[in-house]
Amino acid sequence: MTGVLLVDDERDFADLLAERLKARGLDARAVYGGQEALDSLRQEDAEVVILDVGMPGMDGLTVMRKAREMRPLAEFVLLTADSNLDTAVAGMRLGARDYLRKPADLEDLIRAVETAGHRRRDRLSRLRMAETAKLAALGELAKGVAHEINNPLNIMINEAGWIEDLLEEKEFEASPHKAEMVRAVSRIHAQAERCKAITGKLLTLRRAPEIQGLGTTPQALVQVLEQRRARAESLGVTLAAEVPADFPVLPFPAADLELVLGHLLDNALDAMEQGGGTLRLALRREEDGHAVIEVEDSGPGVDPGLQPRIFEPFFSTKEVGKGTGLGLAICWSLVEAMGGRISLYSEKGRGARFRVRLPLTDKNTDGNNG
Amino acid sequence: MSDHLTGLRLLLVDDEEGFVTTLAERLELRGLAPRVALNGEQALALATEEPPQVMVLDLRMPGMSGQEVLRAVKGRWPLTEVIMLTGHGSEQDRDACLALGAGAYHKKPLDLEVLMDSIRAAARRNEERAGKAQAGGR
Numbered sequence: 386m387t388g389v390l391l392v393d394d395e396r397d398f399a400d401l402l403a404e405r406l407k408a409r410g411l412d413a414r415a416v417y418g419g420q421e422a423l424d425s426l427r428q429e430d431a432e433v434v435i436l437d438v439g440m441p442g443m444d445g446l447t448v449m450r451k452a453r454e455m456r457p458l459a460e461f462v463l464l465t466a467d468s469n470l471d472t473a474v475a476g477m478r479l480g481a482r483d484y485l486r487k488p489a490d491l492e493d494l495i496r497a498v499e500t501a502g503h504r505r506r507d508r509l510s511r512l513r514m515a516e517t518a519k520l521a522a523l524g525e526l527a528k529g530v531a532h533e534i535n536n537p538l539n540i541m542i543n544e545a546g547w548i549e550d551l552l553e554e555k556e557f558e559a560s561p562h563k564a565e566m567v568r569a570v571s572r573i574h575a576q577a578e579r580c581k582a583i584t585g586k587l588l589t590l591r592r593a594p595e596i597q598g599l600g601t602t603p604q605a606l607v608q609v610l611e612q613r614r615a616r617a618e619s620l621g622v623t624l625a626a627e628v629p630a631d632f633p634v635l636p637f638p639a640a641d642l643e644l645v646l647g648h649l650l651d652n653a654l655d656a657m658e659q660g661g662g663t664l665r666l667a668l669r670r671e672e673d674g675h676a677v678i679e680v681e682d683s684g685p686g687v688d689p690g691l692q693p694r695i696f697e698p699f700f701s702t703k704e705v706g707k708g709t710g711l712g713l714a715i716c717w718s719l720v721e722a723m724g725g726r727i728s729l730y731s732e733k734g735r736g737a738r739f740r741v742r743l744p745l746t747d748k749n750t751d752g753n754n755g
Numbered sequence: 756m757s758d759h760l761t762g763l764r765l766l767l768v769d770d771e772e773g774f775v776t777t778l779a780e781r782l783e784l785r786g787l788a789p790r791v792a793l794n795g796e797q798a799l800a801l802a803t804e805e806p807p808q809v810m811v812l813d814l815r816m817p818g819m820s821g822q823e824v825l826r827a828v829k830g831r832w833p834l835t836e837v838i839m840l841t842g843h844g845s846e847q848d849r850d851a852c853l854a855l856g857a858g859a860y861h862k863k864p865l866d867l868e869v870l871m872d873s874i875r876a877a878a879r880r881n882e883e884r885a886g887k888a889q890a891g892g893r
Contacts, residue, residue: 535842539864540774546867547777550784581864 389413389498390431392422392448393464394440398488402435405491406498419443426455433501435494437464437487438472445472449479458509460501464489517721520696524718527698527711531587538580545574586711587698589644589719600634601642603668606678609646610666616654621661628668635676635743641719642678645727648712649680649739655703656684656737675725676745681738687731695729716741759878765789766807768798768824769840770816781867787874795819799827806832808881809874812857814841814848822851829856834885836877840865 389411393399399415406413416422419442422434434452438445449461463484465473473484482501485493548570557563607628617624635642646666653664662683669677687695687702694700696717701710720727724744731737765782767789769775779789790807792798794816802810810828814821821839828835839852842863849860858880859873 532843535863536771539842540771540777542864543774543777543781543867547781550781577864 388430388432390422390425390434391415392417392419392435392440393437394418395437402491402494405495409495411498419445419448422448423451423455426452426459430456431459432505433460433462433498435462435464435498436481438476439464439466439469439487445469446475446479449476449481453480458505460505462494462497462501516693520698520714520717521721523698524714527587527714531584534580535584538577538584541577542574542581545570545577549574583711586715589715600636601639602634603628603630603632605639605643606646606666606668609643610650612647613650613654617664620654620657622654622657623661623663625663625665626667628666632668632670632676633745636745637723637743641723645716645719645741646678646680648716649741652712653680653682653684653737653739656682662736670745671742674745676743678741678743679738681736683736686733686735687729687737688733689731692729692731696727759875759882760787763787763809763874763878764805764807765874766792766798766801766810768792768795768810768816768821769813770794771813782871782874785871795821795824795827798824802828802832802835807835808885809836809838809877811838811840811870811874814839814844814852822848822855825852825855825857834881834888836881838870838873838877840870 389403389406391399391403391406391413393402393415394417396415396417399417403413403415414425416425419440422436425431426434434456436445436449436452438449445463449463452459453461461476461481463473463476463481464487465484466487470486473481477484482504483497485497549567551557552563552567552570557566560566607626610624610626614624650664650666657664663681664683665679665681667677667679667681669679671677691702696713697710698714699710700714703710717727720741720743726742728740728742729737730740765787767775767779767782768791769778770793772793775791775793779791782789789811790801792801795818798810798812799819801807812821812824812828816824819827821841825837825839828837833856836858837856839849839857839860840863841848841860844852844860844862852860858877861870861873
């Protein structure tokens, strides 16, 4: 576990506790007031917050409420003197996990922090499972809709083509309305083709990965980036690739990984359409045998409130008609089918970083087609 | 027409009547003379009367499925070239159809010019194989 924030106006106590937690391998930082705590949380997330509710200045419960709005996944442990036990009880109602009376025994506190950390992990994994189930269900639904729409679409395109054919016949040559009819039917045709492109994309949702091929080389990934160089230059975006040439071949079909990477790069460029910036592609190996592909842009970032929905089909922050809201949903389903995980790290105004984590060992790559 | 289409015996098989009749008319406009069957049984009856050189066959139909029709056609008239057309096909369907001897596999909605090219290629293959079969028979 990382990230414990200690908030107590008794500096000696806060500092000592931070030291003790660090000695246990936990990443702890101490601040000495409510406003300071909120500032610190705005900058950096914390997994557990230990909060003295009896500090001078901002009311302890107000601090907690504001902190929870900002970091809804953080666990709170409250510290309280006997004289304001009521505040602690009210804090529990607001969602704090635990409270300890001051002066608190250090060992008790450390135990409370550890328990809160475990609870947070459990809660996160439950949330993630629920999220996975929801996205899978939405993907199935979208795919079903696409199937149903394809049939009438097929007929529409065929009939529009038939009208186009007929308008070429001699008898229509003299008609004063011919040009208008040709224009109208070609628009019907074009819009139907647009629907077809959407249903085509939908049908790739929850698709099993392509038949195992030779895998994907790091060079193939760099190639996907290079294909976007012209657009990047026209937007004033600098490209950076941190891809080791001797990286092992990724045991996933190139067509699928290139599709995922292409979507992420295109989104990143879309995010930097105004004002340019830097687009970074990185590939690295983690100690636990996973490969990580990162795509990072320096665009405006993603609103924290929108982040939980960003992988849902049809969810788009782009203008209507500009994005189908399917790109990231497709990325999610392909990565999931590879036995991997895709996630977003972003703070408003500070760019966005998409991270694709994939198992490199063979046993993780088969029998996982969801 | 020098592109193997003149006098081509072409059979369209699809249960979506509105689709297949319009398709037939559009192909007629391009110089073809297709016959139409609305299900597998009808298709086999028409083929028995006069075996088609090229068949455009829908995969999902009530009654006999496209795959069953394909198997029957390839068994009785091995020279007939079959073009599969499907709105719902999966990768497995495609592989199965190709293994059963289909010459092409397209997803609906399909651009008519793509279908025309496919029919043209199928007609050429049929002519070549028929030529070979005859030469071998003598």
